[in-house]
Amino acid sequence: MASQPAHAEPVLVVHGGGVEAVSPARRQRVRQGVIRAASLGHGVLLAGGSAVDAVEAAVAALEDDPEFNAGCGSVLTADGDVEMDASIMDGRDLGAGAVSAVRCIANPIKLARLVMDKTPHCFLTDRGAAKFAADIGVRKIPAGQLVTERNKELLLKEKQQQQGAASPGNLGTVGAVALDLKGNVAYATSTGGLVNKMTGRVGDSPCVGSGGYADNRIGAVSTTGPGEKILKVNLARLALFHVEQGKTVEEAAELALGYMNSRLKGLGGLIMVNRAGDWAAKWTSTSMPWAAVKGGKVHSGTEMGDTTVTDLC
Ligand SMILES: CC(C)C[C@H](NC(=O)C[C@H](N)C(=O)O)C(=O)O
Numbered sequence: 001m002a003s004q005p006a007h008a009e010p011v012l013v014v015h016g017g018g019v020e021a022v023s024p025a026r027r028q029r030v031r032q033g034v035i036r037a038a039s040l041g042h043g044v045l046l047a048g049g050s051a052v053d054a055v056e057a058a059v060a061a062l063e064d065d066p067e068f069n070a071g072c073g074s075v076l077t078a079d080g081d082v083e084m085d086a087s088i089m090d091g092r093d094l095g096a097g098a099v100s101a102v103r104c105i106a107n108p109i110k111l112a113r114l115v116m117d118k119t120p121h122c123f124l125t126d127r128g129a130a131k132f133a134a135d136i137g138v139r140k141i142p143a144g145q146l147v148t149e150r151n152k153e154l155l156l157k158e159k160q161q162q163q164g165a166a167s168p169g170n171l172g173t174v175g176a177v178a179l180d181l182k183g184n185v186a187y188a189t190s191t192g193g194l195v196n197k198m199t200g201r202v203g204d205s206p207c208v209g210s211g212g213y214a215d216n217r218i219g220a221v222s223t224t225g226p227g228e229k230i231l232k233v234n235l236a237r238l239a240l241f242h243v244e245q246g247k248t249v250e251e252a253a254e255l256a257l258g259y260m261n262s263r264l265k266g267l268g269g270l271i272m273v274n275r276a277g278d279w280a281a282k283w284t285s286t287s288m289p290w291a292a293v294k295g296g297k298v299h300s301g302t303e304m305g306d307t308t309v310t311d312l313c
Pocket residue numbers: 016017018019069166167170171172173191192193194202203204205223224225226227228230
């Protein structure tokens with residue numbers, strides 16, 4: 001394997017989930033949210049921070065933004081609770097940390113990072129994750145603090161409509177990928193999951209290989225879409241497999257999403273960056289809010305064909 005480029009141009013890409021169209025009323029807020037998070041993460045990279053620090057910072061900012069389905073703003077389970085999943089991976093050594101079905105904390109991605117850094121394990125769930133959080137001093141917050149009025153209404157609507165097609169409420173899982181100055185890559189993904197999900201249901205987002213993957217020898221990916229389908233095709237690793245086979249990031253993203261669609265009728269999206277700093281944001285769903293920062297420019301969009309490019313301020 002060739003060694004990493006000594007001074008890579010840092011790249012930070014984020015997504016804000018999605019399947020249904022973003023309503024015009026929310027579009028601007030969602031767009032601002034992804035741009036803010038991508039710029040924040042990119043700032044970490046410019047200051048010499050690692051890719052893993054940058055994706056953690058970008059995703060934590062999106063968890064704190066109630067417009068997105070992660071942290072505050074997470075969709076509700078059938079019982080009206082918030083149960084969150086998150087994972088993070090460091091492409092240097094394939095270090096990975098994940099948590100699932102966690103409640104009453106503001107930033108699941110920070111807990112996933114602590115699992116990676118401070119335990120001999122990769123993945124803690126539910127009761128054990130809560131105990132670890134308490135032991136390590138992560139602040140507990142009241143469950144209600146993560147619940148927004150919008151999500152209460154969405155759960156009600158979903159229950160009235162019964163299960164079935166994805167409702168417009170299913171929007172806003174978040175993720176980030178980064179390439180740092182030293183040529184290291186990382187990903188982070190965080191979600192409240194799917195509205196009206198069964199208590200204890202875990203999706204793809206905390207599962208390494210499905211919700212994301214990062215390997216310095218190839219690149220990094222973060223995904224969004226119906227977890228039950230993403231898990232079955234290992235979407236993130238599948239996309240990177242195509243990069244390993246010599247495809248461009250665009251081709252690799254299209255092939256992986258195309259496979260999920262043709263094999264399972266699954267629509268979704270992903271962001272990726274390869275070790276050379278080429279990046280892509282692709283989706284087969286109706287929309288996916290995304291933003292990418294590289295070389296002093298901010299690229300962003302929500303719907304197909306609405307990409308804008310501005311100077312980084
Ligand atoms: C309708 C759905 C696909 C929208 C999407 N949800 C996720 O990505 C959920 C996450 N992958 C899981 O399965 O737990 C979103 O929040 O934007």
